[in-house]
Amino acid sequence: xxxxxxxxxxxxxxxxxxxxxxxxxxxxxxxxxxxxxxxxxxxxxxxxxxxxxxxxxxxxxxxxxxxxxxxxxxxxxxxxxxxxxxxxxxxxxxxxxxxxxxxxxxxxxxxxxxxxxxxxxxxxxxxxxxxxxxxxxxxxxxxxxxxxxxxxxxxxxxxxxxxxxxxxxxxxxxxxxxxxxxxxxxxxxxxxxxxxxxxxxxxxxxxxxxxxxxxxxxxxxxxxxxxxxxxxxxxxxxxxxxxxxxxxxxxxxxxxxxxxxxxxxxxxxxxxxxxxxxxxxxxxxxxxxxxxxxxxxxxxxxxxxxxxxxxxxxxx
Amino acid sequence: xxxxxxxxxxxxxxxxxxxxxxxxxxxxxxxxxxxxxxxxxxxxxxxxxxxxxxxxxxxxxxxxxxxxxxxxxxxxxxxxxxxxxxxxxxxxxxxxxxxxxxxxxxxxxxxxxxxxxxxxxxxxxxxxxxxxxxxxxxxxxxxxxxxxxxxxxxxxxxxxxxxxxxxxxxxxxxxxxxxxxxxxxxxxxxxxxxxxxxxxxxxxxxxxxxxxxxxxxxxxxxxxxxxxxxxxxxxxxxxxxxxxxxxxxxxxx
Numbered sequence: 001x002x003x004x005x006x007x008x009x010x011x012x013x014x015x016x017x018x019x020x021x022x023x024x025x026x027x028x029x030x031x032x033x034x035x036x037x038x039x040x041x042x043x044x045x046x047x048x049x050x051x052x053x054x055x056x057x058x059x060x061x062x063x064x065x066x067x068x069x070x071x072x073x074x075x076x077x078x079x080x081x082x083x084x085x086x087x088x089x090x091x092x093x094x095x096x097x098x099x100x101x102x103x104x105x106x107x108x109x110x111x112x113x114x115x116x117x118x119x120x121x122x123x124x125x126x127x128x129x130x131x132x133x134x135x136x137x138x139x140x141x142x143x144x145x146x147x148x149x150x151x152x153x154x155x156x157x158x159x160x161x162x163x164x165x166x167x168x169x170x171x172x173x174x175x176x177x178x179x180x181x182x183x184x185x186x187x188x189x190x191x192x193x194x195x196x197x198x199x200x201x202x203x204x205x206x207x208x209x210x211x212x213x214x215x216x217x218x219x220x221x222x223x224x225x226x227x228x229x230x231x232x233x234x235x236x237x238x239x240x241x242x243x244x245x246x247x248x249x250x251x252x253x254x255x256x257x258x259x260x261x262x263x264x265x266x267x268x269x270x271x272x273x274x275x276x277x278x279x280x281x282x283x284x285x286x287x288x289x290x291x292x293x294x295x296x297x298x299x300x301x302x303x304x305x306x307x308x309x310x311x312x313x314x315x316x
Numbered sequence: 317x318x319x320x321x322x323x324x325x326x327x328x329x330x331x332x333x334x335x336x337x338x339x340x341x342x343x344x345x346x347x348x349x350x351x352x353x354x355x356x357x358x359x360x361x362x363x364x365x366x367x368x369x370x371x372x373x374x375x376x377x378x379x380x381x382x383x384x385x386x387x388x389x390x391x392x393x394x395x396x397x398x399x400x401x402x403x404x405x406x407x408x409x410x411x412x413x414x415x416x417x418x419x420x421x422x423x424x425x426x427x428x429x430x431x432x433x434x435x436x437x438x439x440x441x442x443x444x445x446x447x448x449x450x451x452x453x454x455x456x457x458x459x460x461x462x463x464x465x466x467x468x469x470x471x472x473x474x475x476x477x478x479x480x481x482x483x484x485x486x487x488x489x490x491x492x493x494x495x496x497x498x499x500x501x502x503x504x505x506x507x508x509x510x511x512x513x514x515x516x517x518x519x520x521x522x523x524x525x526x527x528x529x530x531x532x533x534x535x536x537x538x539x540x541x542x543x544x545x546x547x548x549x550x551x552x553x554x555x556x557x558x559x560x561x562x563x564x565x566x567x568x569x
Contacts (some may be wrong), residue, residue, distance in 0.1 A: 181442060182441055182442060185442070186425050189420070193418045193420040194418045194420075196415050197412075197417070200380070200400045200412065200415060201430035201431075202404060202430035202431075260418070260420040260421070
């Protein structure tokens with residue numbers, strides 16, 4: 001919270017006045033919503049004690065698959081999106097089942113799947129189309145329906161806000177209620193805090209973890225659909241490094257890397273900070289490269305604070 | 317309250333009988349022909365040095381491990397637990413030394429872990445108000461007064477954590493309570509409180525199995541003593557037939 005206020009004031013003072021306008025808000029909220037939707041899945045998974053580094057490559061795979069199915073296989077785009085969703089959910093399931101069955105760190109397993117998925121996406125795209133970028137979705141069958149869901153505008157005060165902001169808020173509320181008010185929410189916290197104890201108390205920790213890998217994959221698919229409808233096409237490299245930015249937003253939001261503690265509201269604030277910094281730097285007229293430096297520093301500070309907080313929190 | 321009654325109905329009293337239990341890990345024989353019998357209203361102490369097989373026996377009783385051979389009867393009925401949940405449903409609850417409580421989780425979430433009260437069956441919403449008020453009330457029965465049960469359980473003292481785990485076990489219908497080194501990390505006063513609670517529970521007809529290497533604590537409250545050595549039962553003694561001095565000498569032999 002303090003971090004959010006700090007960032008906002010920082011760019012209000014040093015930034016351009018456009019940062020404070022509605023179109024300024026539109027600009028950073030769009031960035032925030034995209035990273036925020038992804039970070040919702042990442043947060044739930046991280047609280048349960050796992051990582052998924054392959055989500056970025058799942059975005060590339062989803063955007064390529066849906067475009068290929070729509071244009072090359074001439075399937076209606078909503079149906080293509082549905083098939084893509086099934087593929088991606090299956091990949092999430094596979095990530096999950098491999099992690100829980102082998103007991104290996106998810107960091108390593110999903111680092112592997114990151115490369116596999118990205119490699120398969122690039123290679124098959126080259127084999128099928130001879131290219132790594134595809135376009136022309138706007139005129140495709142069923143594009144209108146998809147664009148209505150993922151690439152619409154909501155007018156607020158004469159400024160067209162992208163619908164992804166609304167989706168971010170809706171998904172955030174659902175995840176918040178799920179995590180804090182339901183039985184499974186309790187299981188997620190317990191699984192991440194102490195897998196052994198949770199198991200002894202009868203919590204199905206494997207099922208919890210696998211489900212959350214699937215939820216994270218769903219979030220990647222969701223972002224891929226937003227991007228594909230926005231750009232009217234696909235790029236095999238889409239989603240690159242998104243896995244890291246989503247983790248940064250999550251950690252800045254106060255979720256512990258080791259699991260067992262975290263919040264959706266924190267993550268949404270983290271994503272908001274992320275968007276503000278990225279667009280704020282542009283508004284301030286500085287080179288956008290400084291954004292990376294800024295986020296890196298924020299991440300390290302956040303981890304330090306989280307660590308201190310955790311010690312205090314647990315021992316009282 | 318529904319699930320509480322459901323759990324209770326599956327348990328008549330709590331009598332455990334394990335006969336000729338064998339368990340090996342690879343070439344290491346952890347338990348070799350061990351038989352024990354425990355009944356309601358008594359405190360049974362499982363004594364032995366490190367590596368004597370106490371933990372293995374506890375893990376078999378609580379469903380974490382399955383015996384290689386031997387018979388396990390609960391209330392005279394043969395059982396074959398493959399998960400801790402099955403043992404819990406049969407009224408057998410184990411309080412582990414380090415794994416009883418999750419420090420990062422709030423007190424009431426710990427209390428209801430795995431048994432969350434559900435308000436809405438479709439979405440599985442937790443009934444937080446009920447969870448909070450019941451947790452407070454049940455903890456008070458064990459002499460633990462906590463104003464805010466939304467605090468992380470890590471803020472409780474070691475003795476309070478043990479009481480939380482015991483209160484939870486009993487609330488969810490435990491008839492057999494297994495305690496793994498409940499006092500080994502506690503101060504004198506807190507140990508005394510936990511041991512007193514065990515005596516009260518025994519008087520209420522709970523079957524208690526106490527695993528400990530602190531002979532004084534065990535002797536203070538125990539009725540029956542099972543001594544394990546190198547995976548074998550080295551003897552079982554009634555409190556009337558043995559002094560704490562004698563127990564100590566048997567153990568250190």
